[in-house]
Amino acid sequence: MGGPNQSSISEFLLLGLSRQPQQQQLLFLLFLTMYLATVLGNLLIVLAIGTDSRLHTPMYFLLSNLSFVDICFSSTTVPKVLANHMLGSQAISFSGCLTQMYFVFMFVDMDNFLLAVMAYDRFVAICHPLHYTTKMTHQLCVWLVAGSWVVANMNVLLHTLLMARLSFCADNVIPHFFCDVTPLLRFSCSDTHLNEVMILTEGALIMITPFVCILASYLRITCAVLRVPSPRGRWKAFSTCGSHLAVVSLFYGTIIAVYFNPVSSHSTEKDTAATVLYTVVTPMLNPCIYSLRNRDLKAALKKVVGRRIFFRG
Template identity: 80%
Template sequence: MRGANQLSVSEFLLLGLSRRPQQQQQQLLFMLFLSMYLATVLGNLLILLAISMDSRLHIPMYFFLSNLSFVDICFSSTIVPKMLANHLLGSWTISFSACLTQMYFVFMFVDMDNFLLAVMAYDRFVAICHPLHYSAKMTHQLCALLVTGSWVIANLSVLLHTLLMAQLLFCADNTIPHFFCDVTPLLKLSCSDTHLNEMMILFEAGLITIAPFICILVSYILITCTVLRVPSTKGRWKAFSTCGSHLAVVFLFYGTIIFLYFNPSSSHSAETNIAAAVMFSVVTPMLNPFNYSLRNQDIKGAIRKVAMTFFSTQ
């Protein structure tokens, strides 16, 4: 099968965001996505720095947030720099091996986002529904185990799909109507039988996405039931406010994921798919630091502390 694979196309052509971009449009897109990428990296690095420097934030909630910020930096860096290089060089080709590598890391970080959002929902459930047992339940060992287990499962899951994709033949058309190597357009280009790939995506990858979502849903149902039993309005608002940032990220992330991968392909155009992909792969990682820094007083205070330390050294 390896020899047969060498007879298939050796590279793909990424059409990018626009199929017939003008020079002025290319420059505008380059500046726009460069600005968004820098905002993503700097914003998430600031969250990481603030959490690491403030000892008050060395608790499970912010340990998971720091991991989410790290994953968002890696996720965006897997897609945007290649896209920027394509705009800068005017070359939209990507080799077969580089395409599979990009697909591997894109979906590994997507899976990690899934798992971390679920773990953060569980952390909020324990903090609100079982506050007296929080320290005993959310130990450092459990937090490390949850994050490590997420990395292992995400890598094994995506490795399976990548190995299956590597066995496919791509004989004629090598044009991908996307700005990164996504699994759906790749399967459409293959001249091999993709039945096994599609079945594995339906069952295994679907389970990887749905199970964390159900965990989040159940956690917030139980949180809501607990909060509604709080007698004072101020107490209920304070409990809900600790979940606001996380819920905003969940809605952004899962909204675009469901739109892209759980809708019939005939229900929306290629341009709509690309817009949704930009939303979850570029915009959402950029907005996450703003969601947490603007809604969370602890993060605001830690960021101010970082800023004061930085300017005092100048």
């Protein structure tokens, strides 16, 4: 395709979150703080689980993988935002844009799959406690995680190749802080119908299937917990499930709001706010939600940090 309004785009310009200088300084500090908290919190979890033999169980194995993925997830977007601010440059090459998009959505898929596997782990632990060690073996967990990596990479590779075949108009300014699918499709001069169909079918299947598994697991967990005679035992179980479901709701709610609607219904402000939630805020909150209320992990974290005062109370 060729025309007066088209050109061969070699780079895009990422406008970031705000064009106001005062807001840019504040957002830089906010993003830097959240990124450091994300990396530190999740890295401590990985180290604590890796160094404490008591935590070498399926639940903590999955949690350590989730923490590792969250570190990588945030590292695909936030450092670029910080670097652009410090260098005063908003440019990202076309190949760099596709690469960033590839890794962002690969880690999105991995979060998606790991949340489902963790829900299944809790389902087996609560609903079939006598068979937990035989059902949730280390070998099964490794296969589930490895399979998740394979499916995530194949899925994202498909969408990246579909994006690479498109032509883009002369306007190469992306009103976003990373190379997202929606603004790229909006700027394309090619027919994006196939891309949108694949997002709403194959992409939706990849996201919805684990989500349905999570709902089914927690439905069975809820039924099992309601049969527990002790009110204290029921409250403890529901409290743990509530934390997990809070992260699940935040993660899936923002992704569905951004990606599983027609492109014409999107707005820059809504998309940006939603993507900040699932790319920056959720990975930062995961260590708190999943770990700080866990006594065994607290003890392991104390050993890693070496300062008990951080985790008192």
